[in-house]
Amino acid sequence: MSNGALPASRPQLQYTQEHTAVGLGHPALGLHARERIEACAQAVRRRFAKPVEVAIILGTxxxxxxAEIEVDQVVAYHDLPNFPLSTVESHEGRLLCGSLGGRTVIAMQGRFHRYEGYSLQQVTFPVRVLRALGAETLLVSNACGGMHPLWAPGDLMLIADHINLLGDNPLIGPNDDLLGPRFPDMSEPYDTTLRHLAREVAAAHGxxxxEGVYVAVQGPNLETRAEYRFLRGIGADVVGMSTVPEVIVAVHAGxxxxxxxxxxxxxxxxxxxPAHLPEIIAVAKSAEPKLAALVKGVLARL
Known part of the structure; x- marks a missing residue:
């Protein structure tokens, strides 16, 4: 794979008058136009020239x-064209470019959410950029509320599947076939092999x-008692306000x-x-060593 190129299984970025005049001018898809993606990817390449193997999204x-990443270069979001800006506490708003577990990675230290006022096309634009930089694997993490009665705060959950209750989809609008298929299959959004590796690493580290189902809601308010009963009743184990749009776009991109x-x-x-954000962040941070060991172990076994 050449530096900065899409993987061989994906076509190179090619701009035509048809795409510019028809598909890419649409107000939704315009944010995912290949010109915009490539402009942002080039800005990253000027600072970090290595082809990226794995993309990581760090949640709340x-x-x-x-701290586990051997960082070669830090790129602030505000230095990247077309990139959104983080507005949420604990989201630093920068790309960390380097290595982890023997793999070349770029980690998003801060993600975006629908409740910040961003469209789902804006929320997922970074995934398009990371894919254009060569990443074939996405590791996505989040902090979430647990609805399974036998699970406790501080537990890690492997996402086996998800439910989208955001009332929107990042793929709405004209489709660019060079970015992905019009109707991507979602029978296995979370890779079976990667989940198997995660279970192996978890067992090795004790x-x-x-393992369960994540449901995404808009937020920013937390749910009522009746809403938690509903979410549990439709098959969700945990609830959060992110992740699903990013996964949809990642699957769309292969x-x-x-x-x-x-x-x-x-x-x-x-x-x-009542839930309190400082307590939520404290629990997330206390569980980070386990998450770090799990992520590093999976990357080492890829």
Missing amino acids: GLGGLA ITLR MRVLGLSIITDQCLPDALT
Whole structure:
């Protein structure tokens, strides 16, 4: 694979009058136009020339995992054309370019959410850029509320599947076939092989690793008792406000995905207590060593 190029299985970026005049001018897809993606990717390449193998998205309270990365270059989001800016506490807003577990990685230290006012095309634009930089694997993490009565704050959960209740989809609008298919299959959004590796690493390190279903809601408010009952009733084990749009776009782009959640609070409707963000972040940070060991172990076995 040449430096900065898409993997051989994906076509190179090619701009035509048809794409410019028809598809890429659409207000939704325009944010994913290949010209915009490539302009941002080139800005990253000028600072970090190595082809990227793995992309990592760090969620709320998980920025400390960045300490495990051997960082060669730090790129602030505000230095990248077309890139959104983080507005949420604990999201630093920068790309960490370097190596982890023997792999060349770029980690997003700070992600974006629908509740910040961004469209889902803006939320997922960084995934398009990371794919253009060569990443074939996406490791996505988040902090979430636990609805499974037998799981506790601080537990890690391997995402086996998800439910999208955001009321939107980042793929709405005209499709650019050079970015991905019109109707991507979602029968296995979280790669079976990567999940198997995660379970192996967890067992080797003595880490308790739950496995279940993540449901994404808009937020920013937390849920009512009735809403938690509903979410649990439709098959969700944990609830959060991110991850699903990024995974949809990653699958659309042909990436393998591994999803990991830190359960930061219990959301049991009959024993519900008020949630406080500092406590949530503290629980996430306390679980980071386990998450770091899991991520490094998976990367070493790829």
